[in-house]
Amino acid sequence: MEKKSIKSEHGIIYYWIGGNKNEDASCIIFTHGMTADHTMFDMQVGYFGEKYKIITWDMPLHGESRPYDNFSYYNVAYELKNILDVEKVDKVILVGQSMGGYVCQEFAIQYPEKVKAFVAVDTNPFGHYYYSKWERYILTKVGIMSSWLPYSLLVKSIAKGATKTEYAYENLYNAVSKLSKKEIIFIINMGYGGFLKRKETIKFDFPVLLVVGDSDNTGYVKKYNFKWSKHEGYHLEIITNAAHNSNVDNHVEFNKVTEKFLSKL
Structure with missing residues (x-):
C-alpha cells in the first residue's frame, strides 16, 4: 500500500492506496471507527486487494490525520471526495465501521452518484426514528462520562469494550493510545x-449490507441494526465470535460475507 496525503483548509489527510491496478477494477474505501485508524482493515486489504483497488485512510482527528480544524461529517465526506477525485475514482464501494459508517452515510447523502454499494459494519443508521429520546440523551453524555476515567483506564476500556480477540484488542489499543485524553x-x-444532527431517516438506492458482531455490546448497536434491516429491507449478517470491531475479531467470516455481497453487484 502506497502512503499518500491531501491537504485541505482544515488539515492534512493521510491515506493508503493499493490492490488491483487495472483501470476497470472496482474500488473499495475502508473507513475506520471512533478512535481507531486505518490499520483496522489490515485483514481486509490483502484479501480484497487481488480483485479490487483498495483505499484506507486515517479519518480526520485520528491516526496521522491530526490536527484537524472544524470537524463535521459534511467536511469529512468532502475530504473523502477529494481523495477519490485525486485517484480518479468515479464510483466507490463504501465500507465503514461504527463512526466510519456515519461518514459513509453522509458521503452517500452528499454524493449518491459516486456510491456503488455500502457495507455498514457495526454502525448505526442516521435518523431519530430509530432511537428513543432517552437513548439520544445518553449519546450526548458519553463524552462527559468518559472524561471521568483516568487516561490509562479510558484507553483500555475503549479497546476492551469493542473487541473480543487479543489481536483486535491490540489493534485498537495501539490506535487509541496514540491519542491524548483531550483528543x-x-x-x-x-x-x-x-x-x-441527522434527524431524518435515509433510504439509499444502492445495495446495502449490514454487518454486526454477535457479541457487539456497544450501546444497542445490534438492536438498531435489526430495526434498520426491517425498516429499509437491507440484508443483515451476524458475524460469530465477534464484538463491535467484527471485521477485526473474525476477519475470516467477515471477509467471506462481504465477498459474497460484493460478488452480486
Whole structure:
C-alpha cells in the first residue's frame, strides 16, 4: 500500500492506496471507527486487494490525520471526495465501521452518484426514528462520562469494550493510545454530536449490507441494526465470535460475507 496525503483548509489527510491496478477494477474505501485508524482493515486489504483497488485512510482527528480544524461529517465526506477525485475514482464501494459508517452515510447523502454499494459494519443508521429520546440523551453524555476515567483506564476500556480477540484488542489499543485524553473526549463529542444532527431517516438506492458482531455490546448497536434491516429491507449478517470491531475479531467470516455481497453487484 502506497502512503499518500491531501491537504485541505482544515488539515492534512493521510491515506493508503493499493490492490488491483487495472483501470476497470472496482474500488473499495475502508473507513475506520471512533478512535481507531486505518490499520483496522489490515485483514481486509490483502484479501480484497487481488480483485479490487483498495483505499484506507486515517479519518480526520485520528491516526496521522491530526490536527484537524472544524470537524463535521459534511467536511469529512468532502475530504473523502477529494481523495477519490485525486485517484480518479468515479464510483466507490463504501465500507465503514461504527463512526466510519456515519461518514459513509453522509458521503452517500452528499454524493449518491459516486456510491456503488455500502457495507455498514457495526454502525448505526442516521435518523431519530430509530432511537428513543432517552437513548439520544445518553449519546450526548458519553463524552462527559468518559472524561471521568483516568487516561490509562479510558484507553483500555475503549479497546476492551469493542473487541473480543487479543489481536483486535491490540489493534485498537495501539490506535487509541496514540491519542491524548483531550483528543479522545473531543472525538467522542464530535462523533455523537454530528450523528444526532441527522434527524431524518435515509433510504439509499444502492445495495446495502449490514454487518454486526454477535457479541457487539456497544450501546444497542445490534438492536438498531435489526430495526434498520426491517425498516429499509437491507440484508443483515451476524458475524460469530465477534464484538463491535467484527471485521477485526473474525476477519475470516467477515471477509467471506462481504465477498459474497460484493460478488452480486
